[in-house]
Amino acid sequence: MENSVKSLLQSIYSGLLALCVAQPAFALAPEPAPLPQPLTLTIGYVKVGHLAPMLAIADTLKKLNVIVKSVEFVRYADARTALLSGSIDIGAVGPGDLPIVLAQGNTNLVGLTGVAASSKYLVVRTGVQINDWKDIAGKRIGIAPGSAVWFQWAATLAEKNIPYKSFTAVNIQGGGTAFVQALKRGDIDAFLCWEPFESQVVGAGDGYFAKRIEYGHSKAVGAELGMLAATSTAMKTKRDAVQRFLWAYLHGQDALSKNPEAFAQAYSRYVGLPLDVTRPSVRLIQLGGVLDAAQIKAQAAEFHKLGVIPKDVSNEVGQYFDDSLVKALQHGGT
Template identity: 30%
Template sequence: MRRHSLPLLATLIPLSLALSACGGSSAADSGTAGTAGSGAKVTLSIGDQKGGNESLLKAAGELENLDYTIKWSTFTSGPPLLEAVNAKAVDIGGVGNTPPVFAAAAKSKITVVAATHGSSAGEAILVPKGSALQSGADLRGKKIAVAQGSSAHFQLIASLEQAGLKPTDVTINFLQPADALAAFNSGSVDAWAVWDPYTSQVLRTGARVLTSGEGLVNGLGFQVAAPAALEDAAKSKAIDDYLKRLQRAQEWVFKHPEEWAKVWAKETGLPYEVALDAVKRSNGTRVPVAVDDAAVVSEQKIADTFTELKLIPGKVVFKDFVDTRFNGNLPPSTTAPRSYGKDS
């Protein structure tokens, strides 16, 4: 079996390859907030993924009456987004539970400032229609696609461990979602470890879940900021407002799943049915939570796992990359995800 390890300093895709597109601005309708002594309006640079927080905030009416300007940049996944945070090209952005660990191991300048807890049902290892694979143990010797350093990467490692396998027992192909989907559809790989909405999209084609992250991974997602942005009083104030808007928008999604699915489908090009599946399975289950001790302990387990496998260099102390100033009165990170019922 082939051993596949991560290059120590190549865990994050270079910034030049990360920016897949740049969106427009969400400008203030009233009021201004300037950087210290400049009198100029603050611009908050936010990293996003297609159909992500920009679309969500717009749909929920939370991009109105800003007293700062937002500059959006779109990324294919969490790792390249955090490379941009490290390079100060982005002030803050949302990622899954694993990218901050890889960024911390690469000694990136990042700070985790907010969290959500959602269902892990959308974190899954998928197999194509007609596959003979029936359990995680059947993956021995098989080719599996996954985005390097993504939340799905840890889900894959944890699923293999649960099945009594090691990463060396399989061939891991590190592919970004678009390439992984092509490989999955062509039969170049036997399975694909991925997240929603890709999970919901592929399941609609007749593929099925071999294993999911439910009860296996922590279901956390994070907003990660550049330390320099947090040190800027005006930007820190804007970040605080942005996080509160995100919290309200997440509440709106849970109350309006069909409406959000329509917007999400239009933004991403997904069929409405796929978007609604993903909203109910994953996207709409998220609860804003505190970045508390329990979250740190859970993330430390992820870091220690990758260190033991020699997939990241050295020891990562996750709490050193956390800032709790924005926790406010948020519930603990162990708060149960929202649920649309067993049939969702």
């Protein structure tokens, strides 16, 4: 039984990898010189696997005269709120957060780069049969309303002309552990979540990936898993420190993307989960952002269409995605 489960998981992971968005190779600029005077950056982080490069940035930045003050958040939405209030300088947020805050009239959020891409499959409780999109009818599906994965799901349903009310949405608050517990208790039939909680459920035999229910590649939202963002204030007053943060992050990201075992080890330390969970999980994630201004504009238009945001900001949202620092660093500093 154990061998058959492992064989099934391997087959699923191979299929998921084939769907991941390819990330072009780049030549990272040489390490920047230390700042002439120490400067503090307050950085908000969320413990999800695709942000594992965060693990080593404090030590790297210390050499560059950038002092890191770290603040942990459970959800992207909490980090977004902290950025908008100015209580942190840089944070990891959802890839669709720019149009959301802009529609609210707030311009204090500047997107810097995406972080990773992945295919997304509905995770279904063992014993429940969901083989195709028609099978979600009447099922209780756990969602985190307003989350990045929820946006991916809603956009995919719209593109497939599947009524949102065809299933029963069960709102679940908190981190991924709450989804795992709800599935195990039988409160829900399936869930939309993120790694490593998806692989944790599948690896334990409590659920399975519904291989035909892929919702991570809609045209409107795309396969991006997250976004690094800064406050507009930090971009004006601490730009050199922000540049060094991005170099440190890209440096760590590059190293982990080339070494799956190192990625799994860093992932394990970062989120506090065993290697038998993180090793299969890293096979699903391709480090390196795929987000760009065009995708953000598409998201803004779709969010307004779905009624998520009251105002269509697609014509202006691109002004608040500044990937110039990342592009310069990824082209050797030119």
